[in-house]
Amino acid sequence: MNSQIDIEVSEVGPRDGLQSIKAIMPTEDKKKWVSALAAAGLPEIEVGSFVHPKIFPQLADTAEIVKHARSISGLQVAVLVPNLKGAQMAVEAGAHKITIPLSCSEEHSIANVNRTHAQMYDETRAIAELINAQPAEDRPKFEGGLSTAFGCTIVGEVPEEKVVEVAENLMECGCAEVGISDTTGYANPATTKSLIRKVRAAVGEDACTGIHIHNTRGLGLANALAALEEGLTTIDSSMGGIGGCPAAPGASGNIVTEDLVFMLDSMGLKTGIDLDKLMNVRDLVKASLPGEPLYGFTPDAGIPKGYKPFAGAL
Amino acid sequence: MNSQIDIEVSEVGPRDGLQSIKAIMPTEDKKKWVSALAAAGLPEIEVGSFVHPKIFPQLADTAEIVKHARSISGLQVAVLVPNLKGAQMAVEAGAHKITIPLSCSEEHSIANVNRTHAQMYDETRAIAELINAQPAEDRPKFEGGLSTAFGCTIVGEVPEEKVVEVAENLMECGCAEVGISDTTGYANPATTKSLIRKVRAAVGEDACTGIHIHNTRGLGLANALAALEEGLTTIDSSMGGIGGCPAAPGASGNIVTEDLVFMLDSMGLKTGIDLDKLMNVRDLVKASLPGEPLYGFTPDAGIPKGYKPFAGAL
Numbered sequence A, B: 001m002n003s004q005i006d007i008e009v010s011e012v013g014p015r016d017g018l019q020s021i022k023a024i025m026p027t028e029d030k031k032k033w034v035s036a037l038a039a040a041g042l043p044e045i046e047v048g049s050f051v052h053p054k055i056f057p058q059l060a061d062t063a064e065i066v067k068h069a070r071s072i073s074g075l076q077v078a079v080l081v082p083n084l085k086g087a088q089m090a091v092e093a094g095a096h097k098i099t100i101p102l103s104c105s106e107e108h109s110i111a112n113v114n115r116t117h118a119q120m121y122d123e124t125r126a127i128a129e130l131i132n133a134q135p136a137e138d139r140p141k142f143e144g145g146l147s148t149a150f151g152c153t154i155v156g157e158v159p160e161e162k163v164v165e166v167a168e169n170l171m172e173c174g175c176a177e178v179g180i181s182d183t184t185g186y187a188n189p190a191t192t193k194s195l196i197r198k199v200r201a202a203v204g205e206d207a208c209t210g211i212h213i214h215n216t217r218g219l220g221l222a223n224a225l226a227a228l229e230e231g232l233t234t235i236d237s238s239m240g241g242i243g244g245c246p247a248a249p250g251a252s253g254n255i256v257t258e259d260l261v262f263m264l265d266s267m268g269l270k271t272g273i274d275l276d277k278l279m280n281v282r283d284l285v286k287a288s289l290p291g292e293p294l295y296g297f298t299p300d301a302g303i304p305k306g307y308k309p310f311a312g313a314l
Helices: A011-020 A027-039 A062-070 A084-093 A106-113 A116-130 A160-172 A189-203 A218-227 A257-266 A277-288 B014-021 B027-040 B063-070 B084-093 B106-113 B117-132 B158-171 B190-205 B220-229 B257-266 B277-286
Strands: A007-010 A044-049 A076-080 A097-104 A141-147 A178-182 A211-214 A234-237 B009-011 B044-049 B076-080 B097-103 B141-147 B177-180 B209-212 B235-236
Touching: A007 A257, A011 A027, A011 A044, A027 A044, A027 A062, A027 A106, A027 A277, A044 A211, A062 A076, A062 A084, A076 A084, A084 A097, A084 A116, A097 A106, A097 A116, A106 A116, A116 A141, A116 A160, A141 A160, A160 A178, A160 A189, A178 A189, A178 B076, A189 A218, A189 B257, A211 A218, A218 A234, A218 B220, A234 A257, A234 B177, A257 A277, A257 B190, B009 B257, B014 B027, B014 B044, B027 B044, B027 B063, B027 B277, B044 B063, B063 B076, B063 B084, B076 B084, B084 B097, B084 B117, B097 B106, B097 B117, B106 B117, B117 B141, B117 B158, B141 B158, B158 B177, B158 B190, B190 B220, B220 B235, B220 B257, B235 B257, B257 B277
Parallel strands: A007 A044, A007 A234, A044 A076, A076 A097, A097 A141, A141 A178, A178 A211, A211 A234, B009 B044, B009 B235, B044 B076, B076 B097, B097 B141, B141 B177, B177 B209, B209 B235
Antiparallel strands: none
């Protein structure tokens, strides 16, 4: 991570946001969006996913977006891959970071991608082999995503011990790190802290630094605060919370980048992101996705009068 | 506070919520609402404000609501009063808790209620005298509300030292306690913690146990978590976040009771509130205020499958 910042906000809108809506953002608009986010100071952007375009036609141009994003100096370019084939495409395109999501609930994994945990571990090992075969200077970072880590919509509870077991297995399969993901929005600040502690105790603090949070029950920023307090330094979020369910504003979607960055910045934590520039990037998304609701409280309320980030000790 | 609960959620919808909307809830509906909230387990409800009905016609029936609420066993009945006259009416009606809000920003106080701090302190002393003249068994609790404690829309920054000074003065004027209020939604978790520490250091922990939080910039529940971590035990919230600005869902309104209670309950903190019953009370508000938007994520998303409150150590 850039040594000039305290907390790395990883923008996942171009992947998690766009895959959740019907509209397809034109490739040129995606490039402009990624460029504008990077210009606002976002240090990492998950620009797409190498899944079959039949599943997510919205992300069919991921290779082209990766290539464009790589041309932006200093930007860490992240992608999601479901399998070895996706990883090959990601490596070829030149992604800096590759994440394979694995549902800690095996029932969810089978229902969702028709794979058992054992099959997913095989895939993970194959990807690790591919990555390790790359020249050191081009080698992407390889992350295992601990999906449904706080519970699953099929079986309900996912025991902490199961998440820890999956984390350990992913590390053994060759991941460099694991990221905790509240796919279903079941987390609360207490379970967030507890699980982070257990996973970090198992795999080491350096191998678990990030979390992916949904705002399904409105607890997203409280959970982000809990994660910060446990020492995590990377938090995923999505501009405008794109992909949230229209029936329930913001629900089921990612936490909103604008509100997260305002929270971090106002607490005096350095994100490297310019708040005003960030707010302006919304116009680009609005113009490209007419009719698609954009969420977020800070963009509507504006920055407080006489705004100064907190300068005391946290 | 009831010894069976860890955190007291103080419902302010019938006061702060209703005063912020144009529609006037019929008196009988208010009574049903208060009864239903109490039946769901809310330990304290701010049922109204003794202001001139020209200012808030929505709250003109506060005396009648207080009398009704007092008939509900175990419920702490709270009201707001702007001055001695309001306090006289509150005492006469039989409120258990009387809060006088004082804007820590003197410019805001002058602009809003046309009173200097010195004038407000005089009023506070007069109210304390009135309250102390009541028989001990009927004496309401007297709280000073530290409004605009995190910043003001007129002058911007409100220094922590000013808030501490106002808190000390209110205690000297005869308040039994002070409550911190983020009237403008300027707070963040860092300033929340810092200010709570300073006010409690000045007036004593027992004299500062509650906070009133707005969700203007989406940080409401994160700020609530910060307050909990500092040891506060009473948090204000409003059912459905009523009164939030329709242009910016939830903005400028109170934090949503349903989401707050879900957060606390899921963390394993006892609130005495039945989550399902609480959610059902919304129907009553919807029916009484047709067209008025109700906010909240948890009511839309529902309780997680296999839901169990966190059982570990916080």
